[in-house]
Amino acid sequence: xxxxxxxxxxxxxxxxxxxxLGFVSMLMDISSEMIHALLPAYLVLLGAxxxxxxxxxxxxxxTAAIVKVFSGALSDWLGRRKLLAAIGYGLAxxxxxxxxxxxxxxxxxAARFIDRIGKGIRGAPRDALIADLAPPGLRGAxxxxxxxxxxxxxxxxxxxxxxxxxxxxxxxxxxxxxAVLPAFGAFALIVLAVHDxxxxxxxxxxxxxxxxxxxxxxxxxxxxxxxxxxxxxARFSEAFLVLRAQALGLGLMWxxxxxxxxxVVYSLSSYPVGRLADRLPRGALLAAGFAVLVAADLVxxxxxxxxxxxxxxxxxxxxxxxxxxxxxxxVADAAPAELRGTAFGVFNLVGGVALLVASVLAGALWxxxxxxxxxxxxxxxxxxxxxxxxxxxxxxxxxxAQ
Numbered sequence: 462x463x464x465x466x467x468x469x470x471x472x473x474x475x476x477x478x479x480x481x482l483g484f485v486s487m488l489m490d491i492s493s494e495m496i497h498a499l500l501p502a503y504l505v506l507l508g509a510x511x512x513x514x515x516x517x518x519x520x521x522x523x524t525a526a527i528v529k530v531f532s533g534a535l536s537d538w539l540g541r542r543k544l545l546a547a548i549g550y551g552l553a554x555x556x557x558x559x560x561x562x563x564x565x566x567x568x569x570x571a572a573r574f575i576d577r578i579g580k581g582i583r584g585a586p587r588d589a590l591i592a593d594l595a596p597p598g599l600r601g602a603x604x605x606x607x608x609x610x611x612x613x614x615x616x617x618x619x620x621x622x623x624x625x626x627x628x629x630x631x632x633x634x635x636x637x638x639x640a641v642l643p644a645f646g647a648f649a650l651i652v653l654a655v656h657d658x659x660x661x662x663x664x665x666x667x668x669x670x671x672x673x674x675x676x677x678x679x680x681x682x683x684x685x686x687x688x689x690x691x692x693x694x695a696r697f698s699e700a701f702l703v704l705r706a707q708a709l710g711l712g713l714m715w716x717x718x719x720x721x722x723x724x725v726v727y728s729l730s731s732y733p734v735g736r737l738a739d740r741l742p743r744g745a746l747l748a749a750g751f752a753v754l755v756a757a758d759l760v761x762x763x764x765x766x767x768x769x770x771x772x773x774x775x776x777x778x779x780x781x782x783x784x785x786x787x788x789x790x791x792v793a794d795a796a797p798a799e800l801r802g803t804a805f806g807v808f809n810l811v812g813g814v815a816l817l818v819a820s821v822l823a824g825a826l827w828x829x830x831x832x833x834x835x836x837x838x839x840x841x842x843x844x845x846x847x848x849x850x851x852x853x854x855x856x857x858x859x860x861x862a863q
Contacts, residue, residue, distance in 0.1 A: 483610035490614025526813030528581025533806025549583025561637035592793035605735015693815035695842035730782025750783030758840035
């Protein structure tokens with residue numbers, strides 16, 4: 462454990478810097494989701510087609526995934542993870558006033574892309590910084606806490622947007638202005654309350670993305686990346702949960718409640734599961750999370766009523782809470798300290814590509830064979846990932862990479 466982590470241990474034994482990073486994530490997610498919950502409708506009002514909205518969102522998210530690789534590697538090379546994370550959060554904060562000020566589609570699209578670039582810059586260095594700050598025996602709790610607080614922002618933001626729209630008579634610009642406040646709060650918090658571990662001994666003189674350096678990432682790391690990629694193919698976009706709700710007759714006014722319910726369960730489960738992962742074999746917990754996704758897909762596919770959908774959505778949120786922070790902790794366990802930024806960048810890129818492929822395949826299955834086939838296919842892929850994990854589980858057993 463480094464000196465900073467040892468002297469700043471806070472609640473539940475976690476350093477204060479990790480709690481601060483969790484609240485930074487929550488504040489930025491509140492801001493982003495207040496805007497993103499309304500952005501598709503706002504883009505259409507400004508003249509964008511539905512196809513254009515889809516292309517804008519897809520390209521923006523792909524851009525973020527690609528940038529994460531380079532920002533993670535740069536954080537390894539510089540040994541300055543907080544600096545890059547703060548630049549990413551600051552860039553995202555600076556884009557927020559553009560949304561209410563914009564009068565043309567071009568300005569909104571530009572702000573959206575710059576916002577996603579900010580997300581890409583901060584993602585891998587922030588996760589590597591959490592791994593650097595967390596005592597090895599508390600990495601599960603650390604990543605679970607950050608994921609829990611981040612996901613809380615994912616449902617608080619849309620709820621605030623809905624309430625403000627109702628109170629203001631659908632004033633988009635008012636909601637966008639309010640969203641500026643938590644964004645700059647997140648930037649101020651990371652600047653003032655988060656510090657790089659001292660000394661900054663992770664700086665590298667060789668390129669972390671060179672073949673020689675990537676070869677230093679152990680087989681246990683590549684196993685985690687591979688199993689996560691297969692699993693992500695089963696975990697397509699949550700937009701399909703919304704489509705399933707609409708197909709089952711849920712009124713438009715209540716459709717956002719699907720994602721709110723999922724994110725509430727996701728948020729509430731992430732931290733407790735993370736703490737468990739520091740006490741129990743991580744491979745067993747991860748396998749349980751994979752099994753929960755199989756159950757979620759089967760319930761959603763085989764039960765036609767809204768009650769079945771609600772149960773499936775709760776299980777979907779639970780599987781997210783059981784797997785996402787845990788996979789990040791496994792990456793932190795497996796990767797050498799001086800290559801953690803690169804490791805998280807590659808992990809996020811592979812996951813982003815897998816999620817894009819999964820969503821395209823899910824949409825094609827839906828169009829060709831209907832909703833039931835989509836979720837049954839998801840259950841099959843999740844089962845395949847589970848079999849692979851059980852077959853080759855040693856790299857993630859015993860609470861750390863073997």
